[in-house]
Amino acid sequence: MTFTPTQIRAAAWTTIAVVSWLLLTLLAPVLMPFLLAAVIAYVLHPWVERMRARRVPRWLGAGLAISLLMLVMLAVVLLIVPVITKQAPLLRDQVPALLERLNDWVVPFAGRFGVDAQVDVTVVREGLKSLVSGHESELIEGLLSSLRIGGSALAAVVGNLFLMPIVAFYLLLDWNNLVQRSKGLIPPRWRESVQSFLDETDEVLGQYLRGQLVVMGLLAVIYTVLLVLVGLDLALPIGVFTGLAVFVPYLGFGLGLVLALLAALLQFQTLLGVGLVFGVYMLGQAFESMYLTPRLLGERIGLHPIAVIFALLAFGHLFGFVGVLIALPASAVLLVAIRRARNEYLKSELYLDEAPAEPSPPLALPPSTNGGEA
Structure with missing residues (x-):
């Protein structure tokens, strides 16, 4: 049984992929x-x-x-x-x-309800x-x-x-x-396409990291100042930590909120004090979601909020806490790959090939005018 060059190349790349995956696992x-x-x-x-x-x-x-x-x-x-x-x-x-x-x-x-609680x-x-x-x-x-x-x-x-x-x-x-x-x-025939992919990925990751650093710094200042105005004793450490922890979406904000509410409950011991701290975090979250993130990150990455949640859960399940940290950058890289695969699909014969046209009926000859003789 003989194999075609295409089959040999496919088998070789499959073997390389399997061996690489086993080595990474071990x-x-x-x-x-x-x-x-x-x-x-x-x-x-x-x-x-x-x-x-x-x-x-x-x-x-x-x-x-x-x-x-x-x-x-x-x-x-x-x-x-x-x-x-x-x-x-x-x-x-x-x-x-x-x-x-x-x-x-x-x-x-x-x-009032006869319950001793x-x-x-x-x-x-x-x-x-x-x-x-x-x-x-x-x-x-x-x-x-x-x-x-x-x-x-x-x-x-x-x-x-x-x-x-x-x-x-x-x-x-x-x-x-x-x-x-x-x-x-990289094989020479793939270098141009791979280089294009790497350049686009590097641009997306660079924009994400620069924008994320600016968002973290601004939020650290905003949360600290607002908590100081509320009168929280631990405003500086909690505010700075919350701003820096937003690098881990949802989890960082949630942890900062829990720490701030606990500190407010123990310090103020009133619903008003706890409510003010809660309002600070709701205001900060709204400012981040409606202005900072769209303005500084915008649609550069292009991840839908549902995709963000799914990425965090999926990467966290596969790689633990480190997976949560790399979820968004890795998703940005995957999104670049998906976009390029979609563009290739839209240009492929699989997408553009049309069904063969039905043959047109033969043209009828006009009736003869000399009694049927040609």
Whole structure:
């Protein structure tokens, strides 16, 4: 049995795809920090090139870019620490008082219907005391035990945190050469179309990242200022965190809203204070959805809100939290591929080919005028 050249090429590419998928599946834990480092290098590469154009050595520009990114990530983490450290004592001291006030309203209301309903504040108070204070030794012992059990996983996480910036640094040093060598592996007959696809993808991702950074900065300022005007003590950390967390659509906004409402409930202990904070977040969300995102991102990516939700759920299910982070950029790349596939389909014979026309009936000869003789 002989195979045609087309069948041989198809079998070869299928084999390459299957082997690549198996390798990615088996080496996923090892490849993850390298893939994240490649994403970091891709994002920071334009900054390094701009510094290079100003005669800054590439190694210095790469080091400065990565150091700045690490400082931003550290600042975000440090913003959350005051929120957590302040909320824990407030939970222990003020939640029982809030529950007693809730009992003062619930018990008479439920008594009208013959129902004895009330919250046992004593049990809640003792539970919060045991959770927040009084059992530090047990908590430390349990933490050390879990660290011993999952020591390899912890070492892997810590190792990846140190590994990613190092790998990203070396990728930035040799980024242009790596890109050229990768393009050299593309078959010559495909290089023009692949280069066009990469250029369009790079443009879409660049517009998305630049617009998203501007949106994050503006929202961080807006939420902080509005929460300060409301009088929230933790306005700065919560406002900045909310603005930066909107990089993860819906999830970041929701987490910031929960933190702000909890802080408002524990500080103000009134519906008015909680309502004002809630109004700040609704105003910020409306401003982002109706003005910032359409104005700064607009239709450049072209993802419908339903497509955004589906992408977040699908990528989160497949790749976990990292999938949620890369859902929109990856969806933008897929959208470019889908657009190009649609254009090719509209130009293909499969779409343009029409049904064969029915043969026209033969022309009838005019009747003879000389008695039937030609």
